[in-house]
Amino acid sequence: MLYFAFLIFTLFITSPLQASGLEGAHLGVLWALPFGGLLLSLALMPLLLNHIWHHHYGKIAFGWSLGVIVPLLILLGWGETLTLILEVIFHEYLPFIILVGALYIISGGILVDIRGQVSASANTFLLGIGTILAGWIGTTGASMLMIRPLLKLNKDRQNKTHLMIFLIFLVANIGGSLTPLGDPPLFLGFLQGVDFFWTLKFLAPETFFISAALLILFYIYDQKLLYQEGVLKTSGKLSFQIEGWSNFMALLGVIFFVLLSGIWDPQITLKFSGVELEFQNISRDLGLLILGLLSYFRTPHKIHHHNEFSWGPLQEIAKLFWGIFITVMPVIAILKAGQEGAFSPLIQMTENGGAPSSTVYFWLTGWLSAFLDNAPTYLVFLNMAGGDVSFLMTEGHLILEALSLGAVFMGAMSYIGNAPNFMVKSIAEENGIPMPTFFGYMKWSCGILLPLFLILTFFHF
DSSP, X not given: OHHHHHHHHHHHHSOGGGGGOOOGGGOOGGGGHHHHHHHHHHHHHHHHSHHHHHHHHHHHHHHHHHHHHHHHHHHHHHHHHHHHHHHHIIIIIHHHHHHHHHHHHHHHTOEEEEESOOOHHHHHHHHHHHHHHHHHHHHHHHHHHHHHHHHHHTTTOSOOHHHHHHHHHHTTTGGGGSSTTTSHHHHHHHHTTOOTTHHHHHHHHHHHHHHHHHHHHHHHHHHHHHHHTTOOOOOSOOEEEEEOTHHHHHHHHHHHHHHHHHHOOOOOEEEETTEEEEHHHHHHHHHHHHHHHHHHHHSOHHHHHHTTOOSHHHXXXXXXXXXXXXXXXXXXXXXXXXXXXXXXXXXXXXXXXXXXXXXXXXXXXXXXXXXXXXXXXXXXXXXXXXXXXXXXXXXXXXXXXXXXXXHHHGGGGSGGXXXXXXXXXXXXXXXXXXXXXXXXXXXXXXXXXXXXXXXXXXXXX
């Protein structure tokens, strides 16, 4: 009842001027309420109403999306609203789900059978390998590839939650800053003209510092827990047996299609219901779909069975991120309006004494990326910084570093900061590992990551 009252209230407080389109300068702060409501649902319902959330989270996410769709239908009419929604679907939602899905399916067809005695050094080694891989096969691919051997090696342990937390920190986020293939914001930067190896040159030192610090902290904490569990000594070497080698070729195919869409422009554009679709992006998405399907049907059943492959994590991502992509639409539009939008106080914070502040860019881009979609947030602040990529890669490199690192690193601050975060959480819970609630996870991230980010700010920005 309260929900529908909110919808009606939204209609009365919305300016008729907004009927000309989703112009951020004409949108009030109340347009951000559906997104805020979805965030609160993600944070509180698993804690307070877990049974309802577990069975109906898709309906709840869709319900919050109606908080944006219904007012748009009344204000703009069916045609323009449909175009806006289709733009989100074809330009953002479907490419996102297809890429995440392809990496999830392909990595699920690779069996890394690890044998040996559990130890803090072995776990640290696996996390380190995953962190390096994340920059080259994407945070989703690396997370799905490394989570299974990590789970198997530690299957008989009492304490496993911290393994998943640090997997999210390192493999699902931090490691993705090495190349544009690692995380969507950097890929968008690549499409805007940032050199492919710029990230490796300028972001590698900060990535190494944060990764090394986290791996050291993890080793100390894991060693302590192992001692408490009675594992006093560990000996022997780890051995690996890998099956599903053809899926490594499929991963290379994913890299090929993603890169192709960034460097190939045949100047062919198709239109569907008022939405322009570029041929290179259509080719990329179709290529990824084909690779995913081929991988799924060609992978032996025993590999899927051994990996405990299921569609549950991907379904959860698809349902929840539908709500996120739709409800974040007006929020991103308001941010894009800059000084003319309702969030102008936030925009004014990016300048310190009239000059752009790399520190503010790092923290503001980061905190917004922790709760919004980090890819469009990155683009918004890239344009706010002037949008001159050639300047930002050279004289203005600190600003570009700040918004790049903020968008990637702080995706680890919440479950919704990056898609692999939720996938790791879902797979962990399927394997009986108790994962913290939304706020419980943020206790971990704030307690461990924030001090490291403050040190990085002090010495670098």
